Amino acid sequence: MNVYDVLKERGYIAQATHEEEIRALLAKENVTFYVGFDPTADSLHVGHFLGMMVMAHMQRAGHRPICLIGGGTGTVGDPSGRTDMRQMLTDEIIEHNCNCFKKQMQHFIDFSDGKALIVNNGEWLRKLNYIDLLRDVGPYFSVNRMLAAECYKQRMEKGLTFLEFNYMVMQAYDFMELNRRYNCKMEMGGDDQWSNIIAGVELLRRKYERPAYGLTFTLLTTSEGKKMGKTAKGALWLDPDKTSPYEFYQYWRNVGDTDVKKCLSLLTFLPMDEVNRLGSFEGQKINEAKRVLAYEVTKMVHGEQEAKKAQEAAEAVFGGQGILDNVPSLEVSKKALGGRLLDILVQKKIFASKGEGKRLIQQNGLSLNNEKVSDIDRILNESDFADGFCMLKKGKKKYYRIILLDE
Known part of the structure; x- marks a missing residue:
């Protein structure tokens, strides 16, 4: 089965620049492709994980991924989907x-024997001469078209800086x-990157008359259209020190019923027959599918041992069975x-504060040993x-x- 059809069947593909050409290309040769990751934090998050899944499917089909890390573009910051300017990072933070x-990335992609590459665009972007850049690629960009691009629209409301305006040019240059x-x-990239990806495709086709293609994958959203991967603490990180394997497991264990099939399709390698079977469950039975989802995704990100621990902890708390040692704990003298x-x-x-605690107690949201804590001055005995x-x-x-x- 053509990997393009696999990606389409599983619901990854949002837009493609030349659909039939891409499908034919992926069928007849091993294609080198890339996905970019700007280092805006010290960990990948679940949105990046979706991109890694696309790359893994492509690699399994014999194609070669390039993970492009934005050591250069990260100095500017992508304005896509933003109403405010990103915080500028120091070179030391970007490198870290x-x-x-x-x-x-090495957990998800096989980099042995040149099967995949990790490349940093700082290698070339930091060495560019401004006048040479303008003369090299400037004639191929229309300012009118750039201003109409989706990636700039929200920033235009508060004022798009010239710094951010250059981001599309930098990504196309990559x-x-x-x-x-x-x-x-x-x-390839998330669907919010469509305008930037088109710019790169058109630059290659116009300047060198070479075949170039772009494809975006769907963003990870709930059935209501809200971005997935947000927790009370912020993003759902892949780093276990930022989001523990138990918290990670619990996030997927508690997704909405209508989102289970989509998450199984996008975030696991389960065959689609099994995805459809689990996704068809209703009522209490949907919890069985959620357990499979939570275990499979946690296993991929944190390993089988941590996935088992997280599952045992969840069962100990919610099902009255399992090992309580794996439940998040705190020690009190x-x-x-x-x-x-x-x-x-x-x-x-x-x-985070006494005020937060008081509000939760007043809302009957805190329990100790299955009894509601109704008194703000409740003593621990x-x-x-x-x-x-x-x-x-x-x-x-x-x-x-x-x-x-x-x-």
């Missing part, structure tokens, strides 16, 4: 973030440089007993602990094991 990305160096024929539960939870960073621990529930779905230390 690039190194973090490289380590994480495609041209990767074509020169590695015969890269296709750029016996010296703290007799103090306000609220103060202890703020100190342990379960709440030794009698709350059985077998050396007690269970705390914050909100509807967050559980913590409070362990009592003898010291």
Whole structure:
């Protein structure tokens, strides 16, 4: 089966510049393609993971991915989908973030024997001479068309800076440089990158009259159109120190019923027959599909051992079976007993502030050992602990094991 048809069947493809040509190209030769990742943080997040899944499908079909890390474009910042300007990062932070990305990407893509490449666009963008750049590619960009591009529309409301205006040119230059160096024929990216991708395709076709193609994959959104991967703490990170495997597992275990099939299709390698079977479940049975989804995605990102631990922890909390050792925990000294539960939870960073804790208590959103905490001044006592621990529930779905230390 042509990998293009695989991607289409699983729901990845949003737009393509030359659909029939791309499908024919992927059938007749091993194609080098790239996806760009700007190092705006020190970890990839679940939005990046969708891109890695597309690359993995392509690689399994015999094509060669280039993971392009934006050591150059990251100095400017992509204005796509933004109403404000991105924070400018120092060179040291950009380098650190690039190194973090490289380590994480190796979990999903096989880089052995040249089967895939990790390239940093800082290698060429940081060396460019401004006048040479203008003369080299400037004639192939229409300012009128650039201003009409989707990637600039939201920034235009507050004022698009000249710094950001150059981003499209830089991304198009990347495609041209990767074509020169590695015969890269296709750029892929999230659907918010459509305008930038078209710019690169047209630059190669107009300047060199070479075949060049662009394809965007769907953004990871809920059935209501909201972006997935947002938690109370912010993004759903792939770094276990930023989002624990348990929190990661629980996120997928709690997705909306109508989003289960889509997530199974996009974020796992389960055969589509199995995806359709699990996605057809209704009522209580849909929880079986959610367990499979959460386990499969966590296994891919954090490994089988961590996925099993997360699953056992979830079953211990929600099903009354399993190993409680894997439930997120905090330790409390016996010296703290007799103090306000609220103060202890703020100190342990379960709440960001006393105000947040008070509001949750007033909304009946905090429980200790399955009993609602209704008193803001509730004291934590030794009698709350059985077998050396007690269970705390914050909100509807967050559980913590409070362990009592003898010291």
